Amino acid sequence: MIPTGIKVRKTSRCLELTYGDESFQLPYEFLRVQSPSAEVRGHGVGNDVLQFGKKDVNLVRIDPAGNYALKLVFDDGHDSGLYDWVYLKHLCDNQQTLWDTYLQRLNDAGKSREAQQINFKAL
Template identity: 75%
Template sequence: MIPKSIKVKKISQSLQLTYSDGTFELPYEFLRVHSPSAEVRGHGVGNDVLQFGKKDVVLLRIEPAGNYALKLVFDDGHDSGLYDWEYLRHLCVNRDTLWQTYLERLQAAGRSRESAQISFKAL
């Protein structure tokens, strides 16, 4: 199902997709950690790579990929996933379940949504 409209919501840091049956917002962090790229999904079943430290990731731009997908470019350099219409719809409809599963995986791995902070001390 192709969205009727797609809007970047900079204040809420989300992508808004409107379909004939409703409007959905997908936060940038959610989109980044659920990227369909091989970097995130891995190269086969069970080979996915847990993404962490992406809480403050920013969507820099959206590029069309033919008539079937969007390429999302994030400020952490990630730009290799093609979000086809079917996958975007899946993310919209299953957002809450996918997010909860992600948070549980982070906790089990002892990882955080927070990006790593480097502190410098004057000598």
Template identity: 75%
Template structure:
């Protein structure tokens, strides 16, 4: 389903997708951790790569990929996923369940949404 409107909401860190009378907001973080790229999805079921430390990720750019998708680029260097219309609609309709699943997977792995601090030890 092709959205009737697409807006980037930098202050609320989300993109807003309109489908007729329905409007959905997808956070930059959700979009990043559920990127359709092989880097995130892996190469087959069970090979997904848990994305950690993406709480403050910023969307740098969004551009059309033909007439079927959006190419998103994030400030952590990730820019390889093409978000086709069907996948974006899926994220909109299932974001609560997907978000809960993501948080559970982070907890199970002992990981965090927060960006990891780098510790430098004096030599």
């Protein structure tokens, strides 16, 4: 299903997709950690790579990929995911479940949504 509207909401840091009279707001972080790219999903069942430290990631560009998808470019350099219309609708319809599962996986792995801080000590 192709969205009838696509808006980038910089202040709230989300991508708003409209389908008829229904509107969904997908935060940049959510889109980044749910990327359909092989870098995130892996090359087979069970080979996905848990994304962490993406809380403050920003969307810097959206490129159309033919008439079937969007290529989202993030400020952490990730740009290899093609979000086709079916996948975007899946993210909209299952956002809460996907997010809850992601947070549980982070917790189980002892990882954080926060970006890693590097502390340098003077020698």
